[in-house]
Amino acid sequence: xxxxxxxxxxxxxxxxxxxxxxxxxxxxxxxxxxxxxxxxxxxxxxxxxxxxxxxxxxxxxxxxxxxxxxxxxxxxxxxxxxxxxxxxxxxxxxxxxxxxxxxxxxxxxxxxxxxxxxxxxxxxxxxxxxxxxxxxxxxxxxxxxxxxxxxxxxxxxxxxxxxxxxxxxxxxxxxxxxxxxxxxxxxxxxxxxxxxxxxxxxxxxxxxxxxxxxxxxxxxxxxxxxxxxxxxxxxxxxxxxxxxxxxxxxxxxxxxxxxxxxxxxxxxxxxxxxxxxxxxxxxxxxxxxxxxxxxxxxxxxxxxxxxxxxxxxxxxxxxxxxxxxxxxxxxxxxxxxxxxxxxxxxxxxxxxxxxxxxxxxxxxxxxxxxxxxxxxxxxxxxxxxxxxxxxxxxxxxxxxxxxxxxxxxxxxxxxxxxxxxxxxxxxxxxxxxxxxxxxxxxxxxxxxxxxxxxxxxxxxxxxxxxxxxxxxxxxxxxxxxxxxxxxxxxxxxxxxxxxxxxxxxxxxxxxxxxxxxxxxxxxxxxxxxxxxxxxxxxxxxxxxxxxxxxxxxxxxxxxxxxxxxxxxxxxxxxxxxxxxxxxxxxxxxxxxxxxxxxxxxxxxxxxxxxxxxxxxxxxxxxxxxxxxxxxxxxxxxxxxxxxxxxxxxxxxxxxxxxxxxxxxxxxxxxxxxxxxxxxxxxxxxxxxxxxxxxxxxxxxxxxxxxxxxxxxxxxxxxxxxxxxxxxxxxx
Amino acid sequence: xxxxxxxxxxxxxxxxxxxxxxxxxxxxxxxxxxxxxxxxxxxxxxxxxxxxxxxxxxxxxxxxxxxxxxxxxxxxxxxxxxxxxxxxxxxxxxxxxxxxxxxxxxxxxxxxxxxxxxxxxxxxxxxxxxxxxxxxxxxxxxxxxxxxxx
Numbered sequence: 001x002x003x004x005x006x007x008x009x010x011x012x013x014x015x016x017x018x019x020x021x022x023x024x025x026x027x028x029x030x031x032x033x034x035x036x037x038x039x040x041x042x043x044x045x046x047x048x049x050x051x052x053x054x055x056x057x058x059x060x061x062x063x064x065x066x067x068x069x070x071x072x073x074x075x076x077x078x079x080x081x082x083x084x085x086x087x088x089x090x091x092x093x094x095x096x097x098x099x100x101x102x103x104x105x106x107x108x109x110x111x112x113x114x115x116x117x118x119x120x121x122x123x124x125x126x127x128x129x130x131x132x133x134x135x136x137x138x139x140x141x142x143x144x145x146x147x148x149x150x151x152x153x154x155x156x157x158x159x160x161x162x163x164x165x166x167x168x169x170x171x172x173x174x175x176x177x178x179x180x181x182x183x184x185x186x187x188x189x190x191x192x193x194x195x196x197x198x199x200x201x202x203x204x205x206x207x208x209x210x211x212x213x214x215x216x217x218x219x220x221x222x223x224x225x226x227x228x229x230x231x232x233x234x235x236x237x238x239x240x241x242x243x244x245x246x247x248x249x250x251x252x253x254x255x256x257x258x259x260x261x262x263x264x265x266x267x268x269x270x271x272x273x274x275x276x277x278x279x280x281x282x283x284x285x286x287x288x289x290x291x292x293x294x295x296x297x298x299x300x301x302x303x304x305x306x307x308x309x310x311x312x313x314x315x316x317x318x319x320x321x322x323x324x325x326x327x328x329x330x331x332x333x334x335x336x337x338x339x340x341x342x343x344x345x346x347x348x349x350x351x352x353x354x355x356x357x358x359x360x361x362x363x364x365x366x367x368x369x370x371x372x373x374x375x376x377x378x379x380x381x382x383x384x385x386x387x388x389x390x391x392x393x394x395x396x397x398x399x400x401x402x403x404x405x406x407x408x409x410x411x412x413x414x415x416x417x418x419x420x421x422x423x424x425x426x427x428x429x430x431x432x433x434x435x436x437x438x439x440x441x442x443x444x445x446x447x448x449x450x451x452x453x454x455x456x457x458x459x460x461x462x463x464x465x466x467x468x469x470x471x472x473x474x475x476x477x478x479x480x481x482x483x484x485x486x487x488x489x490x491x492x493x494x495x496x497x498x499x500x501x502x503x504x505x506x507x508x509x510x511x512x513x514x515x516x517x518x519x520x521x522x523x524x525x526x527x528x529x530x531x532x533x534x535x536x537x538x539x540x541x542x543x544x545x546x547x548x549x550x551x552x553x554x555x556x557x558x559x560x561x562x563x564x565x566x567x568x569x570x571x572x573x574x575x576x577x578x579x580x581x582x583x584x585x586x587x588x589x590x591x592x593x594x595x596x597x598x599x600x601x602x603x604x605x606x607x608x609x610x611x612x613x614x615x616x617x618x619x620x621x622x623x624x625x626x627x628x629x630x631x632x633x634x635x636x637x638x639x640x641x642x643x644x645x646x647x648x649x650x651x652x653x654x655x656x657x658x659x660x661x662x663x664x665x666x667x668x669x670x671x672x673x674x675x676x677x678x679x680x681x682x683x684x685x686x687x688x689x690x691x692x693x694x695x696x697x698x699x700x701x702x703x704x705x706x707x708x709x710x711x712x713x714x715x716x717x718x719x720x721x722x723x724x725x726x727x728x729x730x731x
Numbered sequence: 732x733x734x735x736x737x738x739x740x741x742x743x744x745x746x747x748x749x750x751x752x753x754x755x756x757x758x759x760x761x762x763x764x765x766x767x768x769x770x771x772x773x774x775x776x777x778x779x780x781x782x783x784x785x786x787x788x789x790x791x792x793x794x795x796x797x798x799x800x801x802x803x804x805x806x807x808x809x810x811x812x813x814x815x816x817x818x819x820x821x822x823x824x825x826x827x828x829x830x831x832x833x834x835x836x837x838x839x840x841x842x843x844x845x846x847x848x849x850x851x852x853x854x855x856x857x858x859x860x861x862x863x864x865x866x867x868x869x870x871x872x873x874x875x876x877x878x879x880x881x
Contacts, residue, residue, distance in 0.1 A: 071829030071865045206825050213830030214818040216764015216804035220831060223763035231758075256747065277754035351768050351776060351831040351864050400766070400831030401864050433769045632825060636870065640828060643866025666773035666862060674868040675856030 039180045042096075047180035049138055051098070051109040052082055052131030059159050059173035061088045065095050066103070066110035067120040068372050069209060070350075070402035071640075072695040073633035074120035076207045080629055081125055084200045085132030085192060088172065089159040095208055100378035101393035113374035116407045116523055118596040118693020121629060125691055126192075133190045135179075142179035143170050195627065195688060204632035209398065220400045221370040224357045226426035230259055231276035232418050233283040234429060236268035236439050239292040239659035240518050243267050248287040255282045264417045272422065276430050295518040296659040303445060303517045303656060304342070310468025310513030311340065311449040317466065317511035320490030324507030326453075329462035333453030337546050339539055341450070341719040343469075343531035345654040345661070346443035347669060348524055352400020353436040354411040357428040358419035360385060365392050365416060370399035372407040380409035384416040403644070404523035408441050408476075434664045441522025442654055442661075444470035448535040453507075458547040460558075462507035465493060465535065471514050472521045472528070486514060491528040491595055492700065493536065498597040498692070499529075501536070502565030503558035519656060525644055526699035529595035533700035534707065534721070537591035541708040542717060551590060551708065552578055564624055564687060565592055568601040571622040571683045576603040586617055589708025593700050598625040598692030602642075602701030608713040613731035614706070614723075616646070616676070621701065622683040625692035631684060638698045639680040645702030647672045650723045650730065676730045733793045737762065738806025748794035753777045755793045756803055764804035764834045768862070775861030778835035779803050785842035804834040807841060817841045820878035828865035836861045840875050849879045 040048045046056040054062035063082045069075035079095050098110050111127060112119075136156055143161040144151040147168060154163050159172045172179075195201075212218040237244060247269050249261035257278030262270045269288060273279035309315060313327070330336060356369035358381075365385035371377040374396050381392045399406055415429040431439070446469030453462040471486035480487075489512040491499045501510075524530070544554035552573050559566040569592040573579070582588050585607050592601035605618040621638050628634050651670040655662045663669040703721065710728075711717050718726055733750075735742045737760055744759040756765050756779065765788060768776030772787040779788045780802040807815045814822070817840050827833040836859070843850055843858045850858070855875055863871070 071827075073828070206822075207827075209830070210822050210825055210827055213827040213833050214814070214821045214837060215808060216762070216834045218830055219763070220766075222767065223757075225761070225763075275754065275758040277750055277758060349864060351766070351774065351829065351862070353767065399829060401829045403864070430767075433771075636825075636828060636867070639869045640866030643868060644864065647864075665771055666769050667771060671774075671862045671864060672866075672868075673856075673860050673862065674871060675860075677866070677868045679869055679872075 047176055049135040049176060049179050050131055050184060051106070052128060053086060053135040055172045055176040057173045059089065059092050059171050061086065061093045061159065061172070063093060063095050064098050064110065066098060066113050067124065068113070068115040068374065068396060068399060068402070070115070070370070070372065070399035070406065072120065072637060073207060073630060074115065075209055076205065077121050077629040077633060078124065078128055079208060080200045080205060081121070081128050082132035084198055085129045086136045087156040087158070090200055090205060092159060093208065097396045099393055099395060100374040101389065103375065104378065104389045114376065114407070115372040115402070116404055118696040122597060122691035122693055129192050130187065130190050133192060134184050137185050137190065138179040138182045139172050139175055141182055142175040146170070146175065146178065201627070201629050202631070204630055207633065218398055220352050221355045221357065221368065221397045222352055222400065222430055224368045224397070224428055226357065226359065229357070229426040229428055230272050230274060230422070231279050232270045232272045232427050232429040233276060233279035234264060234268055234270040234414060234431060234435060235283055235288065236435070237290045237292065238438055239290065239296045240520055241295045242290050242292040242659070244269055245289040245291040247289065252282040252286050255285065258282045260422060261286065262418050262421050264414050268414060270414070270418050270429065272418065272427060276428070280432060292659060298518055298656060298659045300656045304447070306517070307445065307447045307468045307515055310515050311447060311466055313466065315513050317513040318485035319509065319511050320485070320487070321493055321495050321501065321508060321510040324462070326462040326464045326507040326509035329507040330451055330453040330464055333461060334456045335454045337452045337543055339450055339542055339717070339719055340447060341535050341538065342447040343445065343534065343721050344652065345445050345519055345656070346524060346648055346652040347437050347440040347654050347663070348403040348405035349437065349666070349669060349671065350399070350401025350403055350405055353431045353433055354405070355428065355430040356412045356415035357426060358415040359426040360416060360419040361423050363391060366395065367393070367412060367415060368395045368397060369412055369415070370397050370402070370406055371412065372399070372402045372404070376407070376409050377412045380412045381416055384413045385420060403525040404527070405441060407523060433666070437664050437669055438661045440654070440661070441520045443524035443530065444472055444521040445517065445519070446470060446531050448531070450535060450539040452539070452543045454547065460505065460543060463505045465510045466513065467511065467535070468513040468515055470516050470521050472523060474514065474516050475521055476523070486512065488528055489514070492532040492593045498595070500594050502562045502592055502594060503555070504561050505558060518659070525641070526595070526696045529593060529697070529700035530645070530648065530703070533591065533593040534704050537593060537704035538707050538719070541589070541711065545711070555592070564599045565594060567685060567687070568592055568599045568622040568624050571685050572601040572603040572620045575622070575681060575683050576605065576618065576620045578603070587709050587713035589705045589710070589712060591701050591704035591708060595697040595700060596693030597690060598623055598694065598697040600697045600701050602698065602705040604705040604709045606706060606709040606713060608710065609731055611714055612728045614710065614728060615731040616678050616706065619678055619680045619705070620683065621680055621698050622685060623694070623698055624685045624687050625694050625697070626686055626688060626690040628684050628686045634684060634694050635682045637694050638682045641696065641699035642680050642702045643672050643677055645699040646677070646706065649703040649706060649721055653722045653725060733797055735760070735793070735796060735801060736799070737801045738803060746793050749792045752779070752788040752791045752793050752796050752801070756788060762803050762805050766831055766835060768832065773862065774832065775839060776832045776835040778838040778861065780838060780842055783842065783845060785839045804838060807838065815841060816881045817844065817878045820874040820881060824870050824874040824877060826867055826870040826874050828867055832861055832863045833867070836863065836871060840878070844879060850875065
């Protein structure tokens with residue numbers, strides 16, 4: 001006898017209520033005064049089986065996705081998770097976003113909307129699969145009720161329900177009305193499949209959002225058009241912390257198309273015009289006076305000096321990982337190796353500049369935007385508009401890149417602040433690339449002093465990692481600090497967990513001297529593993545070479561208790577052919593790290609001409625994210641993360657002068673082109689039993705693999721990013 | 732005012748002659764498949780065909796496009812909706828990630844294939860200089876070869 005849940009009860013007072021919403025939104029769940037579950041309907045009248053699944057009479061399956069699609073493939077991956085348990089016909093699957101306003105009205109049935117930290121799949125996989133399983137059980141039960149047979153005699157596959165003894169069949173679309181009226185099984189009654197039985201999870205199904213991206217039909221935030229809409233261009237004080245003092249709007253009011261000049265907040269001014277080009281042209285001509293304040297004295301050099309002071313052991317620091325007594329071991333060492341590294345500010349530079357469209361009336365405020373966090377954007381709309389939750393809404397659009405920047409809500413607040421000054425007129429605020437580059441929330445700046453101690457037999461006895469620099473959480477999420485310490489500063493260097501260091505050293509001390517310059521930091525794809533992997537993995541390479549040992553063999557000595565870290569390192573070593581000679585003139589570098597719950601390793605083959613022109617011939621990257629939902633998409637995330645990571649290594653530097661960022665566009669903040677990028681050979685070794693992230697982890701092994709290869713090729717150790725500032729370029 | 736021929740259709744647009752073609756296409760003609768990425772002809776998201784040649788429309792004044800055949804991503808597929816072979820290859824190879832740069836990338840590749848039916852990797856390296864921050868280059872290269880052999 002199969003273990004089947006007890007029969008869900010048909011509610012006596014199941015009321016069908018549907019509220020058609022504008023566009024492709026969802027129906028609102030309305031609480032009837034006399035209570036009881038209700039059938040909630042999508043805009044086209046199709047019933048929800050539950051919050052995750054709507055089925056149309058033609059058997060189309062609409063799967064709700066709360067997380068945001070920004071290229072990483074989460075829309076398709078999350079749909080695969082639901083579809084696996086739903087046992088639906090994949091060819092009939094489509095997706096839609098619930099809105100944050102609907103989520104609030106329904107008491108957050110979709111959970112967290114936040115899409116960052118490579119969490120999209122790993123932190124929602126359990127409840128979205130249960131959502132699919134629950135819907136399947138209700139559909140099967142509805143068929144069983146109709147046939148007056150036990151549900152345990154029925155099976156479901158490909159959206160078809162079969163009564164095994166009689167051979168009778170029906171489809172999801174035919175029973176969905178009845179299924180939607182059933183009470184769902186309780187959570188304990190819902191059993192998920194054993195991973196070995198997965199049919200859709202683990203398959204390289206095609207993305208669900210591709211065709212419109214090749215025809216120009218996909219509507220991004222920047223493409224939104226509303227009746228009567230005007231366009232806004234904005235300029236905020238280029239010195240962070242500075243204020244808007246005054247502007248002379250009379251100088252531009254007669255320029256073509258200009259409708260209004262708006263003080264957005266205490267630091268930004270916007271021009272509203274019929275077209276964005278008119279708005280931008282007028283903004284460029286607008287005389288603006290800034291109150292730049294004290295920060296105008298700050299430069300990259302002054303920041304670097306301040307951070308360098310934090311490398312001094314006498315300065316206070318937070319301890320993030322410690323075993324034994326590293327300081328004592330170093331003091332008593334036969335030989336020491338010491339090096340100082342640094343990592344600069346970097347801009348996300350998503351291809352689609354930041355934008356949001358807002359329509360404000362005293363009764364309602366709606367926003368259309370690409371956001372990595374629908375709920376945070378919603379909260380920003382509430383705060384800025386001053387309206388209550390039931391009078392606000394955020395319509396999420398596909399993002400033209402996010403990389404962490406679109407988890408912030410500054411641009412949403414600005415759009416609402418402008419729209420609030422022009423009630424009834426939809427305002428599309430689009431940042432220029434220059435504004436996007438110079439009003440970023442930047443990859444934080446740090447320096448790191450590393451000290452290794454050896455005994456007389458060349459055994460490493462201690463490692464001291466002392467980071468000095470900026471905390472993201474201090475500015476972005478101060479409530480997440482732990483007694484003042486930023487735990488995220490130790491990503492990839494932590495004792496255990498999702499960010500665990502992959503080595504066991506006899507004595508270890510990892511510290512962070514927090515120093516927060518005025519430049520706003522933000523989560524930037526990979527976040528703190530980017531610099532921490534360079535610091536640790538390039539220094540491990542230095543330590544290995546200092547005792548004349550092979551960098552892989554040297555690492556292995558400390559990895560006995562870190563088999564998963566070792567497995568990915570071994571996987572790239574094997575694939576790149578570490579134990580065999582490289583082709584003539586080609587040199588290799590290798591590294592491993594951990595982030596976002598996934599184990600990653602990378603290896604590069606490069607050649608160097610004239611000592612400073614690098615050609616990257618091969619990249620091998622390995623990841624163990626526990627489970628791989630869509631291998632083709634994971635492969636693309638790995639390859640893409642190397643483009644992002646190597647762009648950062650070669651080009652990424654936002655320099656500070658007079659308190660502002662100097663770089664303004666892709667001519668001064670460059671990004672890799674196809675000619676510079678070799679094929680990335682991805683080696684996926686999912687070992688199961690845990691769920692790690694995919695979008696970010698592999699980015700951090702890009703730079704150290706190439707830097708270590710550069711040392712192998714030239715004997716020169718590069719400890720400062722980016723390479724362009726070391727006079728090193730692509731060949 | 733400017734009379735432009737976009738995707739075979741005549742447009743009479745209320746724009747100044749020095750307006751970048753990109754903005755005339757997006758805001759006046761209402762064709763938003765052509766994207767704004769940088770405004771200084773660095774990234775290629777705004778690539779369109781002018782008389783069959785790939786051009787970056789963000790720095791090209793409207794006045795220079797008058798009397799010429801302008802093709803945007805919306806005009807690349809056949810009139811009956813059949814996708815261009817580059818679009819087909821893009822779909823078959825699941826090339827786009829965020830997709831924002833891809834319409835410009837596709838226009839650049841379509842023009843390359845007009846010029847060189849079977850481009851080598853080196854031809855691709857020289858001709859395709861569009862920025863893609865998601866890093867789709869590996870799939871872009873595969874799809875170009877696939878389209879060339881279609």
